Amino acid sequence: MAVTIKDVAKKAGVNASTVSRVIKDSSQISDRTKTIVRKAMAELGYTRNAAAQILASGKTNTIGVVFPPVDNKSSQPFFMKILTAINETARESNVSxxxxxxxxxxxxxxxxxxxxxxRRVDGFIVLYAGKTDSVREYLFGNNIPYVLVGTPSEHQNEITHVDNDNKLLGHEAVRHLAQLGHKNIAFVTDTKEGEVFAERFQGFNEEMMSRGLTSSLLKFGQNFSIGKATALIVIDDVLSLRVLERLKAQNLSVPDDISLITFNNSIFGTIMHPFLTTFDINVTRLGAASVGKFLDLLNSTSHYHEKTVIPFELILRESTKAK
Amino acid sequence: MAVTIKDVAKKAGVNASTVSRVIKDSSQISDRTKTIVRKAMAELGYTRNAAAQILASGKTNTIGVVFPPVDNKSSQPFFMKILTAINETARESNVSxxxxxxxxxxxxxxxxxxxxxxRRVDGFIVLYAGKTDSVREYLFGNNIPYVLVGTPSEHQNEITHVDNDNKLLGHEAVRHLAQLGHKNIAFVTDTKEGEVFAERFQGFNEEMMSRGLTSSLLKFGQNFSIGKATALIVIDDVLSLRVLERLKAQNLSVPDDISLITFNNSIFGTIMHPFLTTFDINVTRLGAASVGKFLDLLNSTSHYHEKTVIPFELILRESTKAK
DNA sequence: CTGAAAGCGCTTACAG
DNA sequence: CTGAAAGCGCTTACAG
Incomplete structure (x- = not known):
């Protein structure tokens, strides 16, 4: 029913193996033959059968993308965005x-x-990092090719991963605020779990120290109070929205009374005023790089596991102001 | 290298075709043989090769899920949520x-x-409805099996689709507000495009009319003013957040000065106070039903295209109050 | 209830 | 540069 390699071969007057070679644009086939075969393919509307190709070649040319095992987590815009980026980059390399x-x-x-x-996939891209869970244990233990988006807590040297430089992000947040004249800067978080917090906070600490400023950490909760801080660095933009609300309730205005800078540049940053000054972490490039690195992993004979650092960008909006 | 059906056959002392039949739990195979073969499979750690199975059977057992061709749209939590639901339901039926x-x-x-x-997929689930675009034209024109999540503007009778009853949703929103004593109720939207708006607004109109109330439509924009309304029905919860902010700026308090009810029950409804009273549209069931209907479509000889209506649920929170 | 055989549509050494 | 052949790992009429 559907047109196969044989139909094309017959029409072009060549052997099926020749058609197969033309499809992969093999250098051993003459241009003359390629032209003839391609014409036949076009006329018949040939498309190769993916299953047959996978079975015969032993390569699936598809990557499994693993989402975190927590519902609320994956509702964050980040995941849909990176999925789109991964899908698009993969398609460009003809992988599914x-x-x-x-x-x-x-x-x-x-x-x-x-x-x-x-044998549906050649390996995986895992969209969560931090502590090793049983999924990643399985991948790691069985030597299955995979790349992590984010930074693992352990085996960092043995796992290919793609991430932003979260420590540097912490540094830069302080720098921006300090340039605006702020000295009493607090770091605000609702969780102390995970590498993202650990690194952003460490960067914050280091930068504060190097400037001779005393750093303080505020855990967001019931009786949240900013103390004498004039500027806040908030762990992400969803929390920022809650912080903003609390400040308003305390009759504190952002940025007039207090500046706020945050991370991720998700859609949450521009829903309400003040629009958030934030660092764009370049999700699209995170996704594209994870595909690139995965493909490298698959094709390389050497098992060299590296970290790829994706640059970020400061997005100036309305929530920070000179003191 | 990997263990195949042949290895299992040899170990169990049967023919490969018998193993194949055991895998699909064919009723023609004796229980005795099934037990023996299953034991052999377990001992060898057999898993079938997906590509071989697809090639031989001619069925892919996988569904293509089509996202809308607009970036910002797919950043809405809805899409990740329904993707998860679809994936889970599909897996239960062994489809990818x-x-x-x-x-x-x-x-x-x-x-x-x-x-x-x-031939990677047997058909599609399309995650956007409304006006026909070239993608759906292609599917429709080529008689490719697909189901729509949402309501199409045309050919409603010829397209299998799954949706909430948006008109009823409009009715119910008015009912809730009317029960609280509100009479001046306005419908707020930022777009007049699409079936979702059309239907919710129509339901609103009908219900207002049947109660002898005059309905009004407010387009959210620059100089948004609620007029003499005491209650607002807002098209979705993201817009509700913006409306809330505008009201606050006008020194109007929700729900004390004005009630607000909305739709979708996404994460945006509980980010800031007042938490939004909203209708949960049951995304999980939308996803599950779309898979079920798709599978029905594939297996049925009759080409009967029906609409499946998923029930919704009112989630009472803080943004509505008796007048 | 089970087996032997052909076939699904490709790829890829092997020859020439 | 191209062809003939074997094989990838299943499924499924066909026989018995």
Whole structure:
């Protein structure tokens, strides 16, 4: 029914193997033959059968994308954005994407295992980092090719990963505020878990110290108070929205009374005024790089695991102001 | 290298075709044989090769999920949520998911065409409705099985689709407000495009009329003013956040001065106070039903296209109050 | 209830 | 530069 390589071969007056070679643009085929075969393909409307190609070649040319096993997490715009970027970059290299989602770590692991053992994917891109979970243990333990988006807590030297420089991000946040004349700067977070917090906070600390300023850490919760801070560095823009609300309730105006800078540049930063001054972490490039690195991993004989650092960019908006 | 059906057959002392039948739990195989074969599979750690199975059977058992061709749209939590639901439901029926994303309609169409012609998918679930675009024209014109999430503007009777009853949603919003004693109720939107607006607004109108109330439509923009309204029905919760901010700027308090009810129950409804009273549209069931309907479509010989209506639920929170 | 055989549509050494 | 052949790992009529 559907047109196959044989139909093309017959029409072009060549062997099927020649058609196959033309498809992959093999250098051993003469230009004359290529032209003839391509014409035949076009006339018949040939498209290759993916399953046949995968079975015969032994390569799936598809990457499994693993989402974090927590519902609320994946509702963040970040995930949809990076999925789009990954999909687009992959397509440019003619590779497909399969996705793995699950409510629990166990479900997720089952799915990842199945995908790999059914030979649906060549490996994975994992969209969460931090502490090793059973999914990543499985990948790591079985030497399955994968790259992490984010920074792992352990084995950093043995895992290919792609991330921003979160420590530098902490430094830069302080720098921006200090340039505006702020000295009493506090770091605000709702969680002390994870590498992202650890690194951004460390960078903050280092920069404060190097400027002879005393740093303070504010945990956002019930009785949140900014003390004598004149500027806040908030761990991400969703929390910033809550902080903003609390400040308003305390009759503190941003940026007039207090400056606020944050990270990620998600859609949450421009929903309400003041629009947030924030660091864009370049999700599109994170996604593109993760695909690139994965493909490198697959093709390289050497098992060299490196970290790729994606640059960020300060987006100046309305929430910071000179003191 | 990997263990195949042949290895299992040898170990179990049967023919490969028998193993194949055991895998699909064919009723023609004796229980005794099934037990023996399953034991052999377990001992060898057999998993079937997806590509071989697809090639031999001619069925891909995978569904292509098509995202809307607009960036900002897909950043809404809705899409990640429904993708997760679709993936989970599909997995329960042993079907896989492939995704199609693109910045433009043209890109998207190219991708959809390729997926289908390479025989990677049996058909599609399209995550946007409204007016027909070139992607859906292609699907419709070529008789490719697909289901729509949402309500199409045309051919409603010839397209299988899954949606909430948006008109009823409009009715119910008025009902809730009327029960609280409100009479001056306005509908607020930032766009008049699309079936969602059309239907919710129509339901609003009908219900207002049947109660002898005069309905009014407010377009949200520069000089937004609520007039003499005491209650607002806002098209979705993202816009609600902006409306809330504008009201605050006008020294109007929600819900004390004015009530606000909205739709979708996304994460945006509980970021800031007042938490929004909203209708949950049950995204998880939308996703699950779209998979179910798609599978029905594939297996049915009759080409009967129906609409599936997913129930919604009122989530009472802080933004509405008795007058 | 089970086996033997052909076939799905490609790829890839091997020859020439 | 091209062809003939074997093989990838399944499924599925066909027989018995």
């Amino acid at each position: 994407i399969a996705i793995a989602t699950g409510h629990t770590q166990k479900e997720l692991k089952k799915q990842v295992q199945l995908m790999y053992s059914e | 998911i492939a995704i199609a994303t693109g910045h433009t309609q043209k890109e998207l169409k190219k991708q959809v065409q390729l997926m289908y012609s390479e």
